[in-house]
Amino acid sequence: MNVPRRRNLVDVPTPIRCDSVELRRIALPLVEPFRTATGTVTVRDLLLVRITADGVEGWGECAALPEPTYTAEDVAGAQRVLTDHLVPRLFAAGPVTPEGLAGALDDVPGHPMAKAALELALLDAEGRATGRSLAARLGATRDRVAAGVSVGLLAPDALLARVDDYVAAGYRRVKLKVQPGADHGPAAAVRARHPDLALQVDANGAYTRDDATTLAALDDLGLLMIEQPLADDDLVGHAELARVVRTPLCLDESIASVHAAETAFALGACRIVNVKPGRVGGYLEAVRLHDLCRARAVPVWCGGMLESGIGRAANVALAALPGFSLPGDLSASDRYYERDVVTAPFVLDDGHLTVPTGPGLGVTVDLDVVESFTTAVEVLRP
Numbered sequence: 001m002n003v004p005r006r007r008n009l010v011d012v013p014t015p016i017r018c019d020s021v022e023l024r025r026i027a028l029p030l031v032e033p034f035r036t037a038t039g040t041v042t043v044r045d046l047l048l049v050r051i052t053a054d055g056v057e058g059w060g061e062c063a064a065l066p067e068p069t070y071t072a073e074d075v076a077g078a079q080r081v082l083t084d085h086l087v088p089r090l091f092a093a094g095p096v097t098p099e100g101l102a103g104a105l106d107d108v109p110g111h112p113m114a115k116a117a118l119e120l121a122l123l124d125a126e127g128r129a130t131g132r133s134l135a136a137r138l139g140a141t142r143d144r145v146a147a148g149v150s151v152g153l154l155a156p157d158a159l160l161a162r163v164d165d166y167v168a169a170g171y172r173r174v175k176l177k178v179q180p181g182a183d184h185g186p187a188a189a190v191r192a193r194h195p196d197l198a199l200q201v202d203a204n205g206a207y208t209r210d211d212a213t214t215l216a217a218l219d220d221l222g223l224l225m226i227e228q229p230l231a232d233d234d235l236v237g238h239a240e241l242a243r244v245v246r247t248p249l250c251l252d253e254s255i256a257s258v259h260a261a262e263t264a265f266a267l268g269a270c271r272i273v274n275v276k277p278g279r280v281g282g283y284l285e286a287v288r289l290h291d292l293c294r295a296r297a298v299p300v301w302c303g304g305m306l307e308s309g310i311g312r313a314a315n316v317a318l319a320a321l322p323g324f325s326l327p328g329d330l331s332a333s334d335r336y337y338e339r340d341v342v343t344a345p346f347v348l349d350d351g352h353l354t355v356p357t358g359p360g361l362g363v364t365v366d367l368d369v370v371e372s373f374t375t376a377v378e379v380l381r382p
């Protein structure tokens with residue numbers, strides 16, 4: 001079913017002249033700690049970007065975590081790069097389209113999450129100026145997306161109780177965090193409890209090439225995939241592993257761009273890709289990555305970074321593109337947060353999230369809630 005298209009759409013990229021860029025840090029308490037092989041998050045220290053332009057405003061969200069343990073970016077560093085290097089380039093570019101933004105920033109290598117936050121704010125502003133939803137702008141073809149949920153590292157009993165709750169809530173897929181010493185045990189326990197559940201595991205690079213036997217032992221659990229078992233730069237290791245492990249390998253941290261995906265496919269390093277806009281530098285590169293994977297018949301799903309309703313709205317719009325054939329890390333707002341920063345938090349409906357159809361992100365930021373969680377605000381002007 002197609003996403004409802006609004007009339008008088010502007011179907012071409014629209015230059016946006018930015019009058020100001022606000023960098024706002026908020027601290028969102030999680031309903032429970034989220035533990036992974038790379039650290040534990042109890043409060044989501046989030047960087048929000050708000051662009052004001054031609055009478056509209058656009059919101060973006062930076063995926064970077066407080067600690068540089070998922071990738072080399074951290075939230076404070078991303079804010080500094082935006083303040084000192086990226087936002088000045090945006091201002092110097094004058095009126096710029098979201099496509100043009102990459103060119104304005106391309107003399108700064110790296111910093112994909114910082115760049116993605118700025119691009120999203122520009123895409124949101126463009127959408128609110130033109131009346132076009134982000135979903136339509138990115139090429140969405142669905143009006144709802146299957147919701148998957150990610151479970152952090154938990155003690156055995158807590159893990160089973162949490163998975164029971166999520167299955168009862170209707171989630172279409174469960175992802176377990178695993179690491180050496182906590183892999184086959186927990187995964188087998190969940191499989192025994194839920195024989196037909198769509199189940200996958202994510203190692204965040206916690207294993208080495210010497211762990212091939214341990215990882216191959218997961219093959220008897222009927223998993224959808226093993227995500228990022230080895231280090232992000234070890235594509236050769238993943239290709240070797242793919243020859244001894246039957247379960248499909250999925251890459252996340254390794255796929256920093258479309259070019260990285262081409263290399264991974266050339267080496268046979270993965271059969272599935274986690275498309276995560278913050279990791280690849282923005283939603284437009286994420287669409288290009290989707291297009292490449294679709295052309296190669298590689299299934300993709302949308303990864304998550306504990307986003308608030310702002311980033312979540314953008315991820316849901318992206319996940320509505322046709323190549324997103326697997327449930328993503330797209331859970332309801334209440335999976336992580338008591339209070340979301342948007343007036344209509346995302347809720348599970350028959351195991352799906354509804355794609356916003358309003359202009360831009362299609363959500364309204366609740367400024368009172370944002371203010372109540374704000375820890376710092378910085379406004380930049382040309």
Ligand code: NPG
Pocket residue numbers: 036038065070149150202204252303304305306307329330331
């Ligand atoms: O549901 O938004 C979510 C979180 C999904 O597990 C998830 N993200 O490696 O993709 C990841 C992982 C992660 C999140 C890793 C935070 C490290 C920190």
